[in-house]
Amino acid sequence: MSRYPNWTEEETEALREGWGQLKGGIPALARKLGRSVNAVKVRATRLGLGPWLDAGEWISVNQLIGIVTGVPNSGYKYTLYRWRRMGCPISDRRVIGSKRRMVRIEKFWPWAFEHRAELDFSRFEESALGIEPDWAREKRKVDQRNRTLTLPRNTPWSPREDALLKFLCERGTTWEELDTRFRRTSGAIRRRIYNLGLPRPLDAGRRGLGKEQPWRPEELDTLRRMTAEGYGIDAIARALGRTSQSVRGKREAIRNRD
Numbered sequence: 691m692s693r694y695p696n697w698t699e700e701e702t703e704a705l706r707e708g709w710g711q712l713k714g715g716i717p718a719l720a721r722k723l724g725r726s727v728n729a730v731k732v733r734a735t736r737l738g739l740g741p742w743l744d745a746g747e748w749i750s751v752n753q754l755i756g757i758v759t760g761v762p763n764s765g766y767k768y769t770l771y772r773w774r775r776m777g778c779p780i781s782d783r784r785v786i787g788s789k790r791r792m793v794r795i796e797k798f799w800p801w802a803f804e805h806r807a808e809l810d811f812s813r814f815e816e817s818a819l820g821i822e823p824d825w826a827r828e829k830r831k832v833d834q835r836n837r838t839l840t841l842p843r844n845t846p847w848s849p850r851e852d853a854l855l856k857f858l859c860e861r862g863t864t865w866e867e868l869d870t871r872f873r874r875t876s877g878a879i880r881r882r883i884y885n886l887g888l889p890r891p892l893d894a895g896r897r898g899l900g901k902e903q904p905w906r907p908e909e910l911d912t913l914r915r916m917t918a919e920g921y922g923i924d925a926i927a928r929a930l931g932r933t934s935q936s937v938r939g940k941r942e943a944i945r946n947r948d
Contacts, residue, residue: 697733705730709739749819751780751791754798760813776805795819802826807917807941812837829920836925841873847882855879859888865933867891875924876934905940917941 697705701723708719720730749757755769770791774780779797782789802809803825811826812833847855851872858868868879868891883890905913909930916926923941927934 701725702733702737705733706737706739709734747796748783748792748794749798751778751793754793754819757818758809758811758814760815772808776808777801799823799826806920807922810836810922811920825920832920833922836922852882852886855882856886856888859883859891862889863891865891865935869924869927869933876927910940910944913937913941914944 704723705719708722716727716730720727723730725733751770751773752766755766755773759769779793779801781792781794783792798819799822803823806825806829809829810833811830814826814830816822816827816830854871855868858871865876869876872879874882909932912930913926916929921929923934923938926941927937930937
């Protein structure tokens, strides 16, 4: 005869409601139900409740990156590096005997708002993290519009694009020209040049075009407005007719000054 009686409907419902919700984790829920930790795990598995973390107020960094980028397990290390540099509220938590990198969802949203210009919500499914702030829906719309201006991330370079890039770099092109010739982000162009071992493009001044023109007040207003609205660097650069590198530098200067 089994040491523990069969699960009643009331106990099963209490398990469903409590799964992922108690601060003490599975042991706390087990004590509440009068069951062993192992019994609770087995029952939850049979009920298809998923990992404890999926149901609570915490989420693993790996899961969060997959949800926000819409590309699970793609570029995880690089994205984690970027997010850490931006001060993402990541905590190390012990879960069933192992340590995992976690983010409390309620702390994610304020951080995401502060760094919304550096985040791309175009593949971030609405309500994937539960109730979300109004600004997130607007940010998603902006990023989805931005995606129409450049090729999707990780789109392979065609032989024709490579040939044109090689020709332009070897003749002494500028970063400005490359930004206008390819439907790629400036970061993607720089990575391709590095991967192909091509000559580094020139700044405008080294082609006899003079130094970069000073930023006009109306350009700074546009930069601030589009940053606040969540536009990425490449979209802002196209709107202003400047290089992504120039926009990135000016935006950092304004942020540090403000």
